[in-house]
Amino acid sequence: MDVSRHIQVVSDEGLLLVRAAEAAGLGAKVPTCPDWEVRDLVRHTGMVHRWATAFMAERRTEFRLGGGLPELDGAELLDWFREGHAALVDTLTGTPPDAECWTFLPAPSPLAFWARRQAHETTVHRTDAESACGDTVSPIDAEFAVDGIEELLLGMHSREKSRVRAEEPRVLRVRATDAPAERTWTVRLSEGPPVTERGATAAADCEVSGQAARLYLALWNRLPFPEVSGDPALAALWRERSAIVMR
Structure with a gap:
């Protein structure tokens, strides 16, 4: 964009x-x-x-x-x-x-x-x-939602201040199912800041997926994840620790 x-x-x-x-x-x-x-x-x-x-x-x-x-x-x-x-x-x-x-x-x-x-x-x-x-939320364009997912995963949570950490290496897959072409991201979790790569670059312990707009808001903890497969503890870890605060 x-x-x-x-x-x-x-x-x-x-x-x-x-x-x-x-x-x-x-x-x-x-x-x-x-x-x-x-x-x-x-x-x-x-x-x-x-x-x-x-x-x-x-x-x-x-x-x-x-x-x-x-x-x-x-x-x-x-x-x-x-x-x-x-x-x-x-x-x-x-x-x-x-x-x-x-x-x-x-x-x-x-x-x-x-x-x-x-x-x-x-x-x-x-x-x-x-x-x-209490009304229906105005729509979010899929392309813009994908842009926001990328900003969040590749940008905001690449920083040292991200609290999304795991004691042992784990892999979270994020999949937007309705983007112009299906988009996926691989989020490698460890004791350091998350490392996100575009594409399915490793086997995932957990996958969260859904329409891009719903997935975008879920990653910002505004909605539940549309679909979760694999180990639900990783999806729960994201929800518990991913809040962004001003520097």
């Missing part, structure tokens, strides 16, 4: 998120994030949007923590989210491809990194907001 497509996703998903938050009510519980109410979700995502925007807009080349969460509530909180989301989209759109700033995953450029990262950040949290409405 190219940068322009990721930017469009950021724009579309942010609008869906705030629409769902308004419909659910800021005091509604978020079933996919049981410790949160919708206001917590809006504050968190709005803070991340501003955090990402600052790296690009100010050309920050070193890591900095995100800003604090606002004490705003009600209509003021929703307006704050909308302002930050619009600023993120404008910044992504206006940042030159050769601009330099801090990132935390390999990418063709910092702009490509931030567009992709915020597209998936916003999409996952949009599904959280919609879960609070």
